Amino acid sequence: MKKTVVLVILFVFPIVAYLFFASGVTNFGKLPVLTDAVNDVSKMDESLTLRDKITILGFLGSDIEHKKGNAFNLNQKIYKRFYEFNDLQFVMVVPKGSESKVAELKKELGHLVDISKWFFVYGDDQDIEHFFAGLDTDLSLDQNLATPYVFIIDKDMGLRGRKNDDNQGNTFGFNTASVADLNNKMVDDVKIILAEYRMALKKNNADR
Template sequence: MKKFLVLGILFALPITAYLFFASGKNNFARLPVLTEKVKDIDQFKTNTDSVISFRDKISVVAFFGSELDDIKGNTFNLDQKILEKYYDFNDFQFVLVLPEEAETRTQQFVTEFNKISESSKWKIAYASPQKVQEVFDSFQSPHKLDENSFTPYVFIIDKDLQLRGRDDDEDDGKLYGYDSSNVAELSNKMNDDVKVILAEYRLALKRNNREK
């Protein structure tokens, strides 16, 4: 009996360890809050008649600047590795925050991408470069916008206007944003973290429903 017990433990332990590490370390905890009370964009002009807000949504936010032709690769990477998996979640949105001079070219840009993606679901907010900078600065990340209001880094903002990320990333220590030019970072780190925050809110919703 003891022999079978020992064999069972030796067989089960490696499998349990593998499942634990393969599932990603963040899957067993909430995605850390790195910045509280980021600035909302509910006063910005939009590509539709409706108001765009970070509040009550899980938002992937990109600051892709005024030179839209130069960031097709970044947008394609982001769409294929992250966005297309989550477009059907009601609480999820992808928001492009752009300087107002990009507005005239945006529709063509979105139309082109609609041939290979669901770009019609993108939400786009426009404001002066100064206003865009103010929102970006409120994220309190170490990253910078260039002279065209562009950064390759994209960010996760939760329903309470908090920036989420990693506070113990193996490469960066604190990971505020995800490099949209880096396919591996999107596929591994960002995809894992979006799953974590969506699961976090689903669990909270189930808990609330049970309590009611």
């Protein structure tokens, strides 16, 4: 009898536990799509697209000097941790005329890490407002066309987030002014979407 119990503990229980956690990841390890199809940045910059990329999307506005702290927080807490993953890009939308400010920001960010996956899209004010409205969130841009929030856009150009987060409504974006928000929420959500695509890739390869 004791041998049977030992065998169950050593062999059966680990298998059951694995199946339980594996099924949990499959069934629950996905971020909800909050906006089905956002507009593409290619309408402002033909050299860039959100299609077939996992994108961290932000709006730094014209007053970039006062948004450097937000960019550094994002760079340190999210970009440095995940930038080596394939198909992941960071896209910041800024008004035309901000080129010199962006160059300075990139120079400062580049002291900390390879910033080859940071991209900046320049648009007219009206184009930026239209593009942001297409995200269909409960957030807004300020007078400088900026927001401290960044958004996760999947490869099908859907905005991912959290539904009824902490019973306080949907979470569309993550506040780069808050290190706690980046550490406690965004890190987990980026992990989830990367794992989702890795699992899908493994399944596709296994089905071939």
